[in-house]
Amino acid sequence: MRVLVTSSRNTFALDLIRKLGSVGHTVFASDTYEGAVGSHSRFLAGHLVTPSPRFATDAFIDTLNAYVREHDIDVIIPTFEEVFYLAARVADLPAGVELYAGSFADLARLHDKASFQRLAQEADVPIPETVVVTSPAELREAIDRFPRYFARAAFSRGGVGLLTNTGPLAGKIPVEECVPTPEQPWLVQPFVDGPMVCTYSVVVDGRVTAHTMYKAAEQWAHSTAIAFVAVDSTDTLRYTQQLVNALDPGFTGQISFDFVDHGTEAAPDYKIIECNPRPTNGVILLEADDVSRAIEGVVEETVVAIPGTERQITLAVLADAFTEPLKHLPTTLHDLLHVRDVGAGWWDGAAMLWSPATLVHGAKISHGDRKEVLAALGDDIVWNGEPIQGMSPADAESLESVHAGRL
Incomplete structure (x- = not known):
């Protein structure tokens, strides 16, 4: 290809x-x-x-x-x-x-957290209790319902913009800065103890051709995962196929989910939190030939990452920098230039020499704004549910359906 x-x-x-x-x-x-x-x-x-x-x-x-x-x-x-x-x-x-x-219609339904929660229910995939709020007053009422809570915008990504009163991110964002609207609602859920696990899948014509579930083996500053270990994916592979079946039996693409394990190590109890209809770091746990064959759809059985497989992201400092305020940029750049490249085996170190340019790009985008490098870094490529220039009438109608369905 x-x-x-x-x-x-x-x-x-x-x-x-x-x-x-x-x-x-x-x-x-x-x-x-x-x-x-x-x-x-x-x-x-x-x-x-x-x-x-x-x-x-x-x-x-x-x-x-x-x-x-x-x-x-x-x-x-x-x-x-x-x-x-x-x-x-x-x-x-x-x-x-x-x-x-x-299709755009499928992707919008996956990306909007409120509509995705409904899809998960249709697919018989367990979800936590969820309250959708469309105003600051509704947000305060919802968080008052839960002794421990976390909330985020319906269109958001990763740990950016997470409102919570529990854990290392507690209080990082003041509730006064969170302004849900009917066009940009927020989801509020109870905070439940349990490890977060993530999945990455390749799907071809409605069939999952590659799948991995992984957890953070190591975290930097209690936030950004920098090392990943594959774990048994039997349950989440089944859930992923159920979601694809409910969404679109002809779906092709890469898709990733976040779950929280509410159970025990002996008896996991996964509840799905959100979807990223794109690749995530789970791809690093799969072998090159397996990824290629899965994308081409030429595997007889679903390729899965072997439990215990462990990989590290190159330049953990870069990953950590994406979650830190811009005032940390000088320290981050110093650490970045001294961190060991763990992309062993590729003999491709020249690519990572450009990592400082990534931080500078995020800093330029966020200039004059109170935002973290991670949020700034993606500003020019994110989508927050707005109509897209030149989209077809059918896609515009599907977007309206997503918006209408969450109220």
């Missing part, structure tokens, strides 16, 4: 580039700035800098299309929330290129 991997700033995008390139695919990369780490891997045939899909959607699509035609790209594999812009404009992509993602 001739593959274009977009949003190459992400660690898992770099891993995907390395894996696909190492097994013989011709791989290209793109992002909105020159210093994205994945754009400098030795496994690339070339890379492209594009306009922002969020702030200049038409220009983003036009630039990408020209590159796809020039390099005869077969497949575009999104790795972050540019997937929504590409899916909404899929009719404008060159004939013959495949977008490795679900």
